[in-house]
Amino acid sequence: MSAVVPATAAVGPAAPRPRPKLIRGFYVMLIVVHLLALTALLPYVFTWWGVVALLVGNFVFGSIGINLAYHRMLTHDAVQFPTWLRRVFITCGVCSLEGSPLWWVLNHRIHHQKSDAAGDPHSPRDGFFWGHMGWIYTSDAERNRLSTYEKYVPDLMTDPYLRWLHRGQRWTLVYLAHALVIAAVGFAVGFAVTDTTEAAVQLGTQVFVWGVLVRTVYVWHITWFVNSAAHRWGYKSYDTPDNSRNNWWVALLTNGEGWHNNHHAAPRACSQGHRWWEIDLTFTFVRALALVGLATNVVPVKVAGYRQKDATA
Numbered sequence: 233m234s235a236v237v238p239a240t241a242a243v244g245p246a247a248p249r250p251r252p253k254l255i256r257g258f259y260v261m262l263i264v265v266h267l268l269a270l271t272a273l274l275p276y277v278f279t280w281w282g283v284v285a286l287l288v289g290n291f292v293f294g295s296i297g298i299n300l301a302y303h304r305m306l307t308h309d310a311v312q313f314p315t316w317l318r319r320v321f322i323t324c325g326v327c328s329l330e331g332s333p334l335w336w337v338l339n340h341r342i343h344h345q346k347s348d349a350a351g352d353p354h355s356p357r358d359g360f361f362w363g364h365m366g367w368i369y370t371s372d373a374e375r376n377r378l379s380t381y382e383k384y385v386p387d388l389m390t391d392p393y394l395r396w397l398h399r400g401q402r403w404t405l406v407y408l409a410h411a412l413v414i415a416a417v418g419f420a421v422g423f424a425v426t427d428t429t430e431a432a433v434q435l436g437t438q439v440f441v442w443g444v445l446v447r448t449v450y451v452w453h454i455t456w457f458v459n460s461a462a463h464r465w466g467y468k469s470y471d472t473p474d475n476s477r478n479n480w481w482v483a484l485l486t487n488g489e490g491w492h493n494n495h496h497a498a499p500r501a502c503s504q505g506h507r508w509w510e511i512d513l514t515f516t517f518v519r520a521l522a523l524v525g526l527a528t529n530v531v532p533v534k535v536a537g538y539r540q541k542d543a544t545a
């Protein structure tokens with residue numbers, strides 16, 4: 233099977249969706265993590281170093297883990313890395329708590345095939361909130377079937393690391409382990425560099441809240457904005473049949489994923505910026521790795537089948 237399922241469905245009116253089945257545990261977890269992340273604004277927890285950690289964490293776990301590993305490498309086979317580095321990058325994605333790689337890729341390949349039409353898992357045509365995050369805490373029996381996995385991700389099901397992460401939801405344990413490690417490092421540094429137990433506990437708490445909770449929530453929402461905002465607001469450079477848009481502020485937040493109309497026009501391309509000013513820092517990182525021989529088979533931009541339009545909204 234090709235690594236990319238071609239976009240064949242035409243955009244039409246929002247099709248009636250089967251009544252979604254709420255996954256209550258996941259819904260509760262999302263709310264709890266959001267509320268805990270909000271404690272970052274309390275004077276006891278707020279620190280500008282936390283903001284720096286958030287930006288660095290966004291690049292490591294969001295840009296490398298989600299944009300590069302889950303999306304461009306696994307979903308679209310846009311670039312290849314040595315096995316050890318591939319697994320490091322996949323693990324960064326797992327630490328963003330966005331699902332097992334197989335589940336994430338399956339949903340995204342369906343999205344490309346049925347974008348903004350019936351069967352798209354997260355079109356904002358079914359409501360902005362649904363496209364942004366509502367779809368995540370509902371279960372879709374059809375998408376959970378083994379046959380669906382065999383249809384959409386057969387190339388990845390042969391990867392033992394991806395199978396290991398998926399089986400028994402082990403990926404969630406990896407996420408928990410990384411959260412504990414970051415918390416432990418924070419408290420250890422706190423006791424090493426501060427004079428009082430109170431100061432050490434405060435520093436450890438700040439590292440945990442900013443380095444894990446806030447960063448997780450931040451990466452969630454900027455990823456989800458690609459599905460919601462970048463399918464509603466922005467300009468179309470190509471006349472793709474979906475409603476994908478190039479959205480500058482989503483591109484800024486996600487380090488390149490907001491050039492989403494470009495991406496729908498050339499899904500296999502590793503770079504998502506097609507004009508000189510469409511900055512894609514995720515791709516800049518790939519170029520740096522290619523220079524030292526760690527990134528290979530980087531798929532160039534090649535748009536076939538879509539007419540180029542003026543960059544107007």
Ligand SMILES: [Zn+2]
Nearest residue numbers: 343347476492
């Ligand atoms: Zn899309």
Ligand SMILES: [Zn+2]
Nearest residue numbers: 307340495499
């Ligand atoms: Zn894609």
